[in-house]
Amino acid sequence: MNARFMPGSLGNLAGLVLLLLAPTFIYPILVMKVLCFALFACAFNLLLGYTGLLSFGHAVFLGSAAYVTGHALKVWELPTLLGLLVGTGAAALLGWVIGSLAIRRQGIYFAMVTLALAQMVFFFFLQAPFTGGEDGLQGVPRGSLFGLDLANDINLYYLVVAIFAGAFWLIQRTIHSPFGQILKAIRENEPRAISLGYDVAKYKLLAFVLSAGLAGLAGATKTLVFKFATLTDAHWHTSGEVVLMTLLGGMGTVFGPLVGATVIVTLQNELADKVGSLVTVIMGAIFVICVLAFRRGIVGESLALCRRMIGQKT
Numbered sequence: 001m002n003a004r005f006m007p008g009s010l011g012n013l014a015g016l017v018l019l020l021l022a023p024t025f026i027y028p029i030l031v032m033k034v035l036c037f038a039l040f041a042c043a044f045n046l047l048l049g050y051t052g053l054l055s056f057g058h059a060v061f062l063g064s065a066a067y068v069t070g071h072a073l074k075v076w077e078l079p080t081l082l083g084l085l086v087g088t089g090a091a092a093l094l095g096w097v098i099g100s101l102a103i104r105r106q107g108i109y110f111a112m113v114t115l116a117l118a119q120m121v122f123f124f125f126l127q128a129p130f131t132g133g134e135d136g137l138q139g140v141p142r143g144s145l146f147g148l149d150l151a152n153d154i155n156l157y158y159l160v161v162a163i164f165a166g167a168f169w170l171i172q173r174t175i176h177s178p179f180g181q182i183l184k185a186i187r188e189n190e191p192r193a194i195s196l197g198y199d200v201a202k203y204k205l206l207a208f209v210l211s212a213g214l215a216g217l218a219g220a221t222k223t224l225v226f227k228f229a230t231l232t233d234a235h236w237h238t239s240g241e242v243v244l245m246t247l248l249g250g251m252g253t254v255f256g257p258l259v260g261a262t263v264i265v266t267l268q269n270e271l272a273d274k275v276g277s278l279v280t281v282i283m284g285a286i287f288v289i290c291v292l293a294f295r296r297g298i299v300g301e302s303l304a305l306c307r308r309m310i311g312q313k314t
Helices: 003-024 028-051 059-074 080-102 107-127 153-176 178-188 190-195 200-226 236-249 256-293 297-309
Strands: none
Touching (some): 003 028, 003 153, 028 153, 059 080, 059 236, 080 200, 178 190, 178 200, 190 200, 236 256, 236 297, 256 297
16 A cells, blocks of 8 residues: 555544444434535635635535435335436436536636526525425325335444445546546646646536536435425525635545534534524634635645645745
């Protein structure tokens, strides 16, 4: 094994062991919620941190997969695994449609196009009969998988861990693949990538679709955990939250979004019944502090500190 990858591999293994043992001392529903949003943030980070594309409407992929999966399981009565795949595929397809339009613009114009298109889809969900409107899509059955009853929280927990681990592995492989290196080149210097002969628009669209599909997988899994899908899943507030999670944890780092999602979801869970609506103010304050004090995020600043301690340039 290449020694360069040993720390990362050991970190992955330690994290997996911790997740497998977590239900013994942490409420499994909370951990599953953290994993769903961590996957969402990791998918967003693939687009922002490694491709340099800021989407202000990424929650639309979380919400679309949530609704499609819920409808597929409740109305069409599809098997659980197939319902998850249908929801993920729907998000990826929507990502292809939105991405095809958005990548024609750059910078803030790209961000505004994604926000505008996401709001159009949000109002479609608000009016569409199959979503339940403001009441949401409720009573989604979890079903079973390989003979295991997913109504049992522990059985479902290990399925969610498997989904997260597989998606996280895919993201890591993508980042370190030749495709991932091209995405980084586009992020750093797009004109130079074009001059080298790369079809930048094609790579951007592929990254957008992959990010949308993974965000959709997070939304589909979230529907399975909570047994409902609501407009909140597709709201622009959720798009803002995933930006905060990514920046807080460390944009362009592998573990940053996971750390950021853990912090934000845990704070929301602990503070919601104590401060009520003021939790949004607290989240805003955290965002400001993050931007002003540690722009590389928790993981990014920690890595930079480690490099300084061993004498490497940051």
